[in-house]
Amino acid sequence: MPQLSSTVRLVVNGTAYDLEVDNRTTLLDALRERLNLTGAKKGCDHGQCGACTVLLDGRRVDSCLLFAVAVDGRSVTTVEGLAPGDELHPMQAAFLAHDAFQCGYCTPGQICSAIGVLDEAAAGWPSAVSDGTAVLDEDEIRERMSGNLCRCGAYPQIVAAVAEVWRG
Amino acid sequence: MREFAYTRATDVDTAVALVADNPGARYLGGGTNLVDLMKLGVERPELLVDVTGLPLDEVVDDGGTLRVGALVRNSDLAAHPLVRARYPALSQAVLAGASGQLRNVATTGGNLLQRTRCLYFTDPAKPCNKRRPGSGCPAIRGEHHNLAILGASAHCVATHPSDLAVALAALDARVLVHDLAGPREVPLDDFYRPVDDRPDLELTVPDGALVTGVALPPLPMAAGSRYRKVRERASYAFAVASVAAALDVAGGRVRDVRIALGAVASRPWRARVAERTLAGEPATEAAFAAAAEAELDAARPLRDNAYKVPLVRDLVVGVLRDMAGGPP
Numbered sequence: 001m002p003q004l005s006s007t008v009r010l011v012v013n014g015t016a017y018d019l020e021v022d023n024r025t026t027l028l029d030a031l032r033e034r035l036n037l038t039g040a041k042k043g044c045d046h047g048q049c050g051a052c053t054v055l056l057d058g059r060r061v062d063s064c065l066l067f068a069v070a071v072d073g074r075s076v077t078t079v080e081g082l083a084p085g086d087e088l089h090p091m092q093a094a095f096l097a098h099d100a101f102q103c104g105y106c107t108p109g110q111i112c113s114a115i116g117v118l119d120e121a122a123a124g125w126p127s128a129v130s131d132g133t134a135v136l137d138e139d140e141i142r143e144r145m146s147g148n149l150c151r152c153g154a155y156p157q158i159v160a161a162v163a164e165v166w167r168g
Numbered sequence: 169m170r171e172f173a174y175t176r177a178t179d180v181d182t183a184v185a186l187v188a189d190n191p192g193a194r195y196l197g198g199g200t201n202l203v204d205l206m207k208l209g210v211e212r213p214e215l216l217v218d219v220t221g222l223p224l225d226e227v228v229d230d231g232g233t234l235r236v237g238a239l240v241r242n243s244d245l246a247a248h249p250l251v252r253a254r255y256p257a258l259s260q261a262v263l264a265g266a267s268g269q270l271r272n273v274a275t276t277g278g279n280l281l282q283r284t285r286c287l288y289f290t291d292p293a294k295p296c297n298k299r300r301p302g303s304g305c306p307a308i309r310g311e312h313h314n315l316a317i318l319g320a321s322a323h324c325v326a327t328h329p330s331d332l333a334v335a336l337a338a339l340d341a342r343v344l345v346h347d348l349a350g351p352r353e354v355p356l357d358d359f360y361r362p363v364d365d366r367p368d369l370e371l372t373v374p375d376g377a378l379v380t381g382v383a384l385p386p387l388p389m390a391a392g393s394r395y396r397k398v399r400e401r402a403s404y405a406f407a408v409a410s411v412a413a414a415l416d417v418a419g420g421r422v423r424d425v426r427i428a429l430g431a432v433a434s435r436p437w438r439a440r441v442a443e444r445t446l447a448g449e450p451a452t453e454a455a456f457a458a459a460a461e462a463e464l465d466a467a468r469p470l471r472d473n474a475y476k477v478p479l480v481r482d483l484v485v486g487v488l489r490d491m492a493g494g495p496p
Contacts, residue, residue: 002173002215023174023216026203046204047270059243059272065203066273069174070196070218116268125247128263128403132247146403147267 008072012037013081021068028052028063031078039079039108043149050148053109053116054078060116062147079108082115091115094161102152110148114162117144121166136166170212177219180346180378186217188348188376195219195378197239197278200270205283209292210299224277224380227251232386238277238344238379242266242332245276255384257393257412261335264397267404277379280333280343280359281371284326284434285406287311297323298367305367313472314408317480318464319433324367325470327431328360329406334430335395337438338412341384347377356382360435367434389416389424396487397430398479407431409476411483415491417451425488427463429480439463442484451492453485460484 005022012035019034028045031037031054043051045064052064055077063076082089088096091111101107117136121144126132129143136144141159150158174196177183187193192214194202205211224237227248234250245251246262266274288294288307295303307315307325315325333356342353354373361372371377384390393414399405410430416423425446427439442463449455460481467477 004171004173006174023172024169046207047200047267050267050269053269056272060269061273062200062267062269065200065270067174067196067199067203067216070199070220113269116272120243120268123247125243126252126259126263128260131252143403144268147269 006069011075023069025068027066027068030068037078051106051109053112060113090165094164098157098161100157100161101154106150113148169206173215177217184378197275198273200274201282234384237381240276242271242274255390257395258335260395261331265331285329286326301368312470316433317467317469317476321363323365324363328435333436334428335412337436338426338428341382344381345373345377346380347374357438363434390414409479411487413487422446422451456485456488
């Protein structure tokens, strides 16, 4: 009988969890259904909307398209792990200050993605609208954030929030 | 989703042996396409062999040939200094595709092996000759506005969705594969089978062959190469047409040229007719147009995708004109 489940260790927001998972379990479902970390959202469940974005070893990824078993041993940061204690992460504070959401469903993914964008830009990664030497202006932010949909249409405020954190 | 067993490959030979002997086994790389297809029920593997732990994640300059490991993530490929300096069209093509999140996970090898996004292929409730041989192709009379105009058949009109592979096709890349007989290199242009009457058979390499990387030969004119993509929204969408090209002009004439087209065929389409037509001709807009039109003589558009013919023509002309004119 083939083994259809696996034991995995996920280090989530700094805490290690050992879980027995059906191999079909995505990282998103493990976070939400097993660890009760419901910040990352299931929007499309096909990598098209970005609501499930988390940071995997510091890089932004769509957690709905990763099997938990395939990220055994790796470190995950979800929106719940961004702020130490009660102090907001600067990106969270900027989203509040700029009213960068309406219903809030896409917001945890937007925030995790935006943090990834800033790291990528700081590393000099190019984008489809520049060679990587540009500052994060509106065109850059819109291109780099295009994997995160907001059906309420809060894009102008999201761009403003990300731009503010980029400027520091 | 069907239940599946999972194992981590520790070396290439073992991985190949596991998958080559088991038609129900699939390699798992980044999984950004495979996991989605499993959710849709298009792929129903009984065993996933995770290859992401294999040492195939480096970009190496091998005496002028750039060797890119199959597990190099799209983000790292696009940002790599040697790729950006020597083959900018490749970096541009990668960045023109998917989203930041997907590029952080998707691999170079997986990109070449991704499946068509034809609506009928991705819906198991529909007939599709690529997914279920002999069941028919509803796309030919149905929703095909973004399907093939070149090289299709009466059995399938699907397009290959990759941007990256289009740049590789223009840059004379070779695909490094490893099967039960061992490692070998296949020109990218010979890696994909013609459609004919078996659209389910997409590759010329045996089932279970593992793509271990791609090799980009030295091509000085590629330092000025470009990729341009047309899509239905400004970002994060598959192409309706794209072109990768490199051009060498001397004394006002075309000394050498590479052109490949995307989103027009079941494979990245190397435009060899256009290249031959252009060789030695004046580097003028009229000559570029004549070359594009020569290639497109073979186009057989469907009811709703004839718009791609003039679109591709204008794309080719625009990119060549920009390159002939120097940096923008």
